[in-house]
Amino acid sequence: MKKHVIIGSRGSDLALWQANFVKGELEKQGCTVDINIIKTQGDAIQHLSFDKLEGKGFFTKEIEDALLSKSIDLAVHSHKDLETNPPAGLKIACVSSRANPSDLLLIRKECVDASQKWSLKAEATVGTSSARRKTQFLHYRNDVTINDLRGNVPTRIDKLRQGNYDAIILAKAGVDRLELDLSEFECVELNPTEFVPAPAQGVLGLQIREDDAEMTELMSAMNDTAVELRISLERKILNLLDGGCQLPLGAFCTEDHHLYVAYAEQTGAESAFLHYEVTNFDGMAEKVVADLKNAFVE
Numbered sequence: 001m002k003k004h005v006i007i008g009s010r011g012s013d014l015a016l017w018q019a020n021f022v023k024g025e026l027e028k029q030g031c032t033v034d035i036n037i038i039k040t041q042g043d044a045i046q047h048l049s050f051d052k053l054e055g056k057g058f059f060t061k062e063i064e065d066a067l068l069s070k071s072i073d074l075a076v077h078s079h080k081d082l083e084t085n086p087p088a089g090l091k092i093a094c095v096s097s098r099a100n101p102s103d104l105l106l107i108r109k110e111c112v113d114a115s116q117k118w119s120l121k122a123e124a125t126v127g128t129s130s131a132r133r134k135t136q137f138l139h140y141r142n143d144v145t146i147n148d149l150r151g152n153v154p155t156r157i158d159k160l161r162q163g164n165y166d167a168i169i170l171a172k173a174g175v176d177r178l179e180l181d182l183s184e185f186e187c188v189e190l191n192p193t194e195f196v197p198a199p200a201q202g203v204l205g206l207q208i209r210e211d212d213a214e215m216t217e218l219m220s221a222m223n224d225t226a227v228e229l230r231i232s233l234e235r236k237i238l239n240l241l242d243g244g245c246q247l248p249l250g251a252f253c254t255e256d257h258h259l260y261v262a263y264a265e266q267t268g269a270e271s272a273f274l275h276y277e278v279t280n281f282d283g284m285a286e287k288v289v290a291d292l293k294n295a296f297v298e
Contacts, residue, residue: 003032010063125145
């Protein structure tokens with residue numbers, strides 16, 4: 001099958017890495033591919049943390065609008081940025097294999113203290129704008145101060161380098177994909193069964209129009225069905241909690257179907273941590289959400 005495909009992508013280094021990765025996979029199927037850069041609300045508004053932004057879909061809406069208007073054929077997203085209720089007329093037709101789902105703690109060398117958890121000195125200042133990361137980090141290290149951190153991955157690292165923070169938290173998948181030199185920092189990979197990642201962290205979501213049969217066929221050949229099963233569970237939990245980027249929820253299903261969940265009712269509040277061995281995916285998300293709600297009943 002040969003087709004000319006126009007991919008819509010954000011313009012950050014990481015988004016373009018992702019778009020070019022998908023471009024290469026499509027070219028293996030005989031397609032010719034162009035990439036159109038589209039600026040989103042999340043890119044345009046850099047002075048607010050995610051929990052201060054209105055609505056959901058901060059990094060996706062403008063790209064989805066381009067899909068619906070047929071100015072692009074395919075949107076490549078970090079799956080964790082996608083709303084769990086897609087716009088009418090669009091679908092996720094393909095998910096990638098999963099890169100390392102862990103979060104990464106980058107610490108300035110002078111702020112390392114091996115006697116402290118995660119080797120971060122006492123009363124440090126940590127940068128992140130994620131409600132999930134803020135809440136879980138404070139659960140384990142309530143001595144630290146969390147300050148908002150926005151920008152693309154290289155920008156965030158530059159802010160750490162300049163001394164604005166003692167440490168910052170990033171997704172390891174993004175750092176790995178960009179092959180960044182982090183030798184000047186102490187790098188601590190946070191165990192995803194303890195510091196629980198966002199639903200679908202490390203996975204790309206490839207979005208098309210529901211009625212595009214040719215793209216549906218192309219995407220089917222690229223889809224990782226095993227990953228799709230696991231992240232569908234993670235994202236259904238998010239959906240049932242009516243959450244987006246502002247929700248302090250971590251959900252991670254391992255390859256051997258162990259599910260780890262961390263949830264708080266609001267940013268910085270006390271978290272509930274749950275662990276399950278999943279033998280049946282049907283009804284599992286509903287059970288998890290019921291258990292979470294029971295955990296917060298006084």
